[in-house]
Structure formats: structure tokens, C-alpha cells
Amino acid sequence: MDFDLPPPHASFRDAVRELAQGVALPLAAEVDRDHRFPDEALKAAAEAGLMGVLIPRKYGGAGLDALAFTLCIDELAQACASTSVIVDVHTSVGSEPILLFGTDEQKRRWLPRLASGELLGAFALTEPAAGSDAASLKTSARRTGDGYVLNGTKVFITNIGRAGLYIVFARTGPEERAAGVSAFLVPADTPGVRVGQMFKKMGLNGSPTGELVLEDVMVPIVNRLAAEGQGFTVAMRALDSGRIGISGQALGIGQAAVDEATALLRGRSREQGDDFTLAEMATRLESARLLAYNAAWQCSTGRPFTRSASMSKLHCTDTTMQVALDALQLAGEEGAVSGSPFERHVRDAKALQIYEGSNQVQRIVIAREVIQ
Numbered sequence: 001m002d003f004d005l006p007p008p009h010a011s012f013r014d015a016v017r018e019l020a021q022g023v024a025l026p027l028a029a030e031v032d033r034d035h036r037f038p039d040e041a042l043k044a045a046a047e048a049g050l051m052g053v054l055i056p057r058k059y060g061g062a063g064l065d066a067l068a069f070t071l072c073i074d075e076l077a078q079a080c081a082s083t084s085v086i087v088d089v090h091t092s093v094g095s096e097p098i099l100l101f102g103t104d105e106q107k108r109r110w111l112p113r114l115a116s117g118e119l120l121g122a123f124a125l126t127e128p129a130a131g132s133d134a135a136s137l138k139t140s141a142r143r144t145g146d147g148y149v150l151n152g153t154k155v156f157i158t159n160i161g162r163a164g165l166y167i168v169f170a171r172t173g174p175e176e177r178a179a180g181v182s183a184f185l186v187p188a189d190t191p192g193v194r195v196g197q198m199f200k201k202m203g204l205n206g207s208p209t210g211e212l213v214l215e216d217v218m219v220p221i222v223n224r225l226a227a228e229g230q231g232f233t234v235a236m237r238a239l240d241s242g243r244i245g246i247s248g249q250a251l252g253i254g255q256a257a258v259d260e261a262t263a264l265l266r267g268r269s270r271e272q273g274d275d276f277t278l279a280e281m282a283t284r285l286e287s288a289r290l291l292a293y294n295a296a297w298q299c300s301t302g303r304p305f306t307r308s309a310s311m312s313k314l315h316c317t318d319t320t321m322q323v324a325l326d327a328l329q330l331a332g333e334e335g336a337v338s339g340s341p342f343e344r345h346v347r348d349a350k351a352l353q354i355y356e357g358s359n360q361v362q363r364i365v366i367a368r369e370v371i372q
């Protein structure tokens with residue numbers, strides 16, 4: 001058994017690290033403070049080919065695997081968590097479903113523009129009364145002629161307002177719950193699509209989050225992704241690999257917290273209790289990293305990975321929340337000052353325990369997989 005990263009993955013990680021540390025890190029505090037989109041980091045990521053990590057070369061992407069994706073998001077998150085979530089959502093739940101479920105025509109039409117970064121992708125599943133219980137969603141897609149008319153409101157949509165393409169989940173049939181859901185590719189400039197309320201979050205402030213309002217939006221049948229009634233399958237498969245990306249985000253935020261705590265302790269006289277805390281932080285993060293790499297490896301090698309992705313998401317995000325809190329505690333008043341990286345990591349880490357399936361939902365998924 002070999003725990004070394006394969007050389008191509010190691011050099012890819014090093015290249016992403018250089019970009020992240022050079023471009024995203026210097027912006028991170030300002031992006032957080034001003035709640036502003038990290039345009040410079042996104043431009044650099046697009047130029048470096050990071051917007052199409054999972055997209056095959058024939059569609060203009062880098063054609064890399066889930067492990068490379070995890071490393072990419074981890075490195076970006078070490079520098080700037082907002083940048084990492086924008087790229088993560090675009091790459092996984094915002095683009096990958098087209099690769100996995102799209103027709104040849106849909107792939108040719110959309111993937112090159114997503115891979116180049118010309119279009120930013122987004123995923124619109126959640127509704128005001130359908131979060132963890134996504135199958136209860138109410139947005140409607142009524143069949144008319146050669147298309148559908150969509151009506152409804154999606155909430156908490158990452159990349160809102162910046163996305164050029166939304167993958168929208170809506171109810172097409174009278175069938176109950178998941179069986180009546182279909183998926184649609186909805187360009188942002190379609191008449192009837194608009195941005196509603198924007199949400200001011202406690203963290204990930206550079207990543208825009210808000211409502212997607214759909215009012216009599218005409219979507220041609222060629223923009224339906226997968227068969228009618230298969231939308232929930234699309235969403236759940238997208239979230240499985242999305243959870244590997246969230247693991248990468250967690251590893252990045254956690255690593256930044258460990259590194260900053262280490263630098264702090266090196267520079268001051270310390271108690272043995274400080275060392276114990278740092279040792280716990282580093283050990284927890286190392287165990288989380290192994291779970292994430294295992295989930296990525298299972299996904300990349302075509303094995304079933306629902307269970308490992310959920311375990312990884314749960315463990316990585318819970319670990320990072322604790323690691324970020326421990327780092328702040330070690331820093332004391334310096335860490336508690338608004339604008340310090342320590343308090344930013346705590347605020348950024350929290351959402352990871354909530355989105356792409358809350359950690360309670362991960363426990364439900366894992367128990368189901370273990371018991372089956």
C-alpha cells in the first residue's frame with residue numbers, strides 16, 4: 001500500500017498551491033471583510049485551467065480525477081475559503097452532472113464554456129421548505145409544447161448572480177416526492193430568471209449566496225438533464241462527489257488553522273498544554289485527510305463511494321470546526337479580534353457542517369449504508 005501522492009498529483013497540487021498562495025491568500029482578509037467576490041483569484045484559476053479540473057480534455061477541461069479535485073480545493077481553501085467554495089460548487093454540483101448525465105449535445109454545448117471559466121456553474125436544489133428533506137421541493141416544471149415552464153424560488157444558492165448556468169431541480173409529475181423531480185439546465189439570462197434576496201452570512205463572505213427566483217421561465221426540452229423523473233438521482237449523485245469537494249475545503253481551512261497555530265507557538269514561550277492541543281489538532285486533521293483521500297480514490301476508481309464520501313464529509317468538517325476553535329483558543333485575545341485569520345477560519349468552517357447535506361444527514365446516509 002502506497003500513501004505517497006502519485007507524482008502528477010503532487011506536481012498539480014504544487015502548482016495550485018503557488019497560485020493560491022500568490023493570488024488568493026493576499027485577498028482573503030479583504031474579501032471576507034468587504035463581502036466581495038474574489039474576481040482576481042477566479043480569473044487566475046480560470047487561466048490556470050482550474051475551472052475544468054474534472055471535465056475531459058476533449059471538452060476543454062483538464063481531465064483530472066477526484067483526488068486532483070480534492071487537492072485543488074484543499075489548496076484554494078488554505079488560502080481563501082471563499083474562493084474554494086466558488087470553485088468547488090462550480091466544478092462538482094454545478095458542472096459534473098452534465099458530464100455524468102448530459103446528452104452529447106449538452107456536453108458539447110456547455111462543458112467547454114464551464115471548463116474555461118467563461119460560465120460559472122451553480123446548483124439550485126434547496127427551497128424555503130425543502131432543505132434536508134430535498135424531495136419535498138415545490139418548484140414546478142409544467143410541460144408545454146416542446147418545453148417546460150418553471151415557477152418557484154430556490155434559496156441559499158452559491159454563486160448566485162455570478163453563475164451563467166444553474167442546474168435547477170423542479171417537480172414535473174404528480175408522482176410523490178423524489179419520483180416527481182426532474183433536472184434542468186437554466187441559463188442565467190433566460191427571461192423570468194432573477195436574483196432575489198441576498199443572504200449575508202457569518203463566513204465564506206466572498207461567495208455570493210441568495211435566492212434564485214423563477215417566474216414563468218421557458219426551458220426547452222433539450223435543456224432537461226436526464227429523463228423526466230430522474231432529477232433526484234442526478235441531485236444525489238452530484239452531492240456524493242460534492243461531499244468530496246467539501247472535504248477538501250475542510251482540509252484546507254483546517255490546515256490553515258494548524259499552520260497559523262504552529263507559527264504562533266513557535267514564536268512564544270509555551271506550556272505543555274499548548275503542545276497537547278496542537279498535537280490533537282494535527283492528528284485529527286491527518287485522520288480526516290486519509291478519509292478524504294480514500295473517498296476520492298474510491299470515486300476515481302469507479303467504486304461505490306456514497307458511504308466513504310459521507311464519512312469523509314462528516315469527519316473532515318467536524319474536525320475542522322474543532323481545529324479552528326482550538327487554534328483560536330491557542331491564540332487567545334489575538335485570535336478573538338475581528339479580522340484575525342483565527343476568527344475567520346471559525347466563521348468559514350461553520351457552513352461546511354450545514355451544506356451539501358448537514359452532518360446529521362450524513363449520519364443518516366452512513367447508518368443506512370452500514371445497516372443495509
Ligand SMILES: Cc1cc2nc3c(=O)[nH]c(=O)nc-3n(C[C@H](O)[C@H](O)[C@H](O)COP(=O)(O)OP(=O)(O)OC[C@H]3O[C@@H](n4cnc5c(N)ncnc54)[C@H](O)[C@@H]3O)c2cc1C
Nearest residue numbers: 123124125126131132156157158351354355356357358360
Ligand atoms: C453557505 C451555504 C451555501 C449553500 N449553497 C447551496 C447551493 O449552492 N445550492 C443548494 O441547493 N443549497 C445550498 N445550501 C443549502 C443547504 O444545502 C441546506 O442549508 C442544507 O441542506 C440544510 O437545509 P436547511 O438549512 O433547510 O436545514 P433544515 O433541513 O431545516 O434542518 C435544520 C436542522 O435540523 C437537522 N435535521 C434536519 N432533518 C433531520 C433529520 N431527519 N434527522 C436529524 N436532524 C435533522 C439539520 O441537520 C439541521 O441541523 C447552502 C447552505 C449554506 C449555509
